[in-house]
Amino acid sequence: MSQPRTPAARPVIAIAGLGIESSTFSPARTLAPAFHPSRGDEVLARYPFLDKGAPLREAAEWHGALVGKSLPGGTVTAEAFAALSDELVERLAALPRLDGLWYDIHGAMTVEGIDDAEAVLLRRIRESVGPDVIVSTSMDLHGNVSRALVHGSDLITCYRMAPHEDHMETKERAALNLVDLLVSGAPRPVKAWVPVPVLLAGEQTSTRIEPAKGVYAAVAEVEALDGVIDAAIWVGYAWADEPRNRAVVVVTGTDAGAVAQGAERLARGFWDARRDFAFVAPTGTLAECLDEALASPARPYFVSDTGDNPTAGGAGDVTWGLTRVLARPEFRTADGPTVIYASVPGPSAVRTAVEAGVGATVTVTAGAEVDDRHAGPLTMTGVVHAVRHGDRDAGTEVVLRVGSVHVIITALRKPYHHEHDFTDLDLDPRGADVVIVKIGYLEPELYAMAADWKMALTPGGVDQDLVRLGHHRIRRPMFPFDADMAAPDLTARLIAPSDEALTGADE
Template identity: 80%
Template sequence: MTQPRTPVARPVIAIAGLGIESSTFSPARTEAPAFHPQRGAEVLTRYPFLAPGTPLRDAAEWRGALVGKALPGGTVTAAAYAELSDELIARLGELGDLDGLWFDIHGAMTVEGIDDTEAVLLARVRETVGPDVIVSTSMDLHGNVSRELAHLSDLITCYRMAPHEDAMETRERAARNLVDLLTTGAPRPVKAWIPVPVLLAGEQTSTRIEPAKSVYAAVDEVEAMEGVTDAAIWVGYAWADEPRNRAAVVVTGPSREAVTAGAERLARGFWEARHDFAFVAPTGTLDDCLDEALATTEENRPYFISDTGDNPTAGGAGDVTWGLERVLSRPEFKDPSGPTVIYASLPGPAAVETAVRAGVGATVTVTAGAEVDDRHAGPLTMTGTVHAIRHGDPHARVEVVLRVGGVHVILTALRKPYHHEHDFTDLELSPRTADIVLVKIGYLEPELFTMATAWKMALTPGGVDQNLQRLGHHRIHRPMHPFDGEMPPPNLTARVIPPSTEPLGTPNE
């Protein structure tokens, strides 16, 4: 039985966290600078709802420790994690007495030699701040929630939309729930956790379509129940091979009966819908997608194609040349007066440097790609005209557009996701008037989704291959859908997780 606590009129709350999606099926490695860490007061500038004068900012004294978020990528090196986590812990130790801590993470970070990295980090955080500090954890719905992470968190929540249009809303909810708990003096919440033996790609679980649309609509209904503070469903992260990787449900609140009933309802809903999850768009081979795009009328353009296997926003290395090689080999695209294609993108720092030296309008021959992931195709040599050059992008640093026949290839010094219309128009490209826009992405982000008159997902190779069965998972809990066609009904009863001040006990999975 949790005990009432003393209300705190204006609590002191620290903010800390490290976030990344790490594909263990990519040869890439992620180093510390990729996290772009912010420290101290700078941390607060990440969150519009904590701007000076906002109600939530005024409701507490917020102290930034260290928050770093990296573009999804490969496994984080042990040295990078040690550097960042040691600094985070040291800065927390310098903040003085705290009432609460907001742990802002992603939930799918893999570090060399460490399983369940976020729980390991939160255990160190708790050792530093002490057992009385209340912790609220906010996550991506593609994160992973182990028993240990649920145990160490007093409050825990995640996004409810994929694509993640509610990312900032989720963070605000996590911070607000923490303030409410501290200022009312309510006991630590009861947490009901249920692992669900399903592991699907994000592109199969988009909340734009059924069944995820209805599965996630039930979250709001459970949260509205008397005795419930928050409810959340995690899809999990499909492109890492760790025991924690699977779907999960956590419901928190003051009532054991309510959170238990709510968690079991959500878990059953997810499990019962498992066979109905499908890709958010039609799929095919890259050649199939190109054939269909070329066959469409002008009214159905721009035609968007997702090059899914090397999607950098899911953990792909971003430099797989397999897709671009096939595009450039198509005879339809060799004539500059033929169909207009935009390809985004391919890292190639040496190629970018050559193009920058030559200048806009010059004809250059450059080689790019396959410096990190050369398992599917080698470096690609292209001859084309430099169409545009742009410096200063926070991700790419330098971008170059090379026109090769009718294909406008975006080359970058560092990998970059292309999610917004300005990503193209800043490079003097017009995606709305192009015949085909081919982007390394999974489901289309909102601006691209709105722009596309037709769209298909190409099932291409890479570190985030959509064909999960051919990747080779061997450490996840089995049986697991869809890896095991026939499997017995799982145990979807709620596991009530004790407060972090009490022992976790023996696993009852």
């Protein structure tokens, strides 16, 4: 363990980071503007617990460098990563001498020509701020945690819930642990890292149900042990083909024995449960899901169009599902079952609908401008039901009623997670018969709204059938790709403090 440090009565802390889930199985590319970067005081405004007057805000001198978060999407271009990284490092260099840095990332960013982009960026940050700065890293549990990323971080944690209802609580924990360490002057923590050769989709590892519910319940028990500061389990991100992708456990603390034992306990729990993970909802083909929805008295009945989920990294413009919905004879007339479909991008379709106005009948073509592998652009004739401008993600949205289907068309791709996403468009999801959303597991508001729900196993850049996607660069053996693999070595790897040289492979 490193030596005790000088306590900082009111430490100086910077906040920086870039976050995205990048599917390497999507043909989409992510550009710099998609990260909507915040700078300076804009960064602090992202976190309610750092509002002026809040105890944590007053406990340190906080400086925002640059924080950018993109909707999940395709691989980030090398130019975008370079531009954002260069600016982030330049802004850090212009700040006062730092005691600490909070590295707020997602952890599943893939960049053209770069493996382990978050560790690469953290190495650049450390070269700028110096080796003595204490780094606390906060992540999504669907991030990927290499040995290099753990080595570069002094503290590291992630969400404990999927869906991520604890996302802000996790960020606050990362910031609070950092302040506590700086104020105490305690030595840099010990870190125990255990890679677990399992790679599963998030929809199979929701903490709403077992076994993930019980696996993650053990995190708090380990964290409560003497000598432990934080414990975390990462499921990993399944839709990127990179060597670092797998489940990982990290425990940090002051007692090497306690953190190692705690990490091994959590890793064994995850490994032992690997065959028990199942989808968070009943699944079927799209046709089977629609048949069941129409036969059921439950209203509204939600169907997840999972393969093109934009919040998992899908391009968002796959038309395969919508083509089949509009082909259903039940939906061809206006008096058929009320269906809402969210959504498909189509900039030219949006322009046409906006020019025509609400109530007009238009023929437009949308979708498949990015991902046309499964179906081509879709031409539709319908009545413009609603127009809305100024959405942060979509830009402009229109609703086109085609028969009894209300199709949401966007200028840019957008996830639909909240009731107001629909009511803002003069749609009533609670009164609909069927609501079809490009999503995996339903986000909390949709989950509460759904009278019943099924997940359609549809094609796209985030196909739930991982084995058929064709991973080539992940470390093998890996479950479920090698279903009968031998038991792995789940011994904790103790990783040296960040001020010591990193040696050895990322095993």
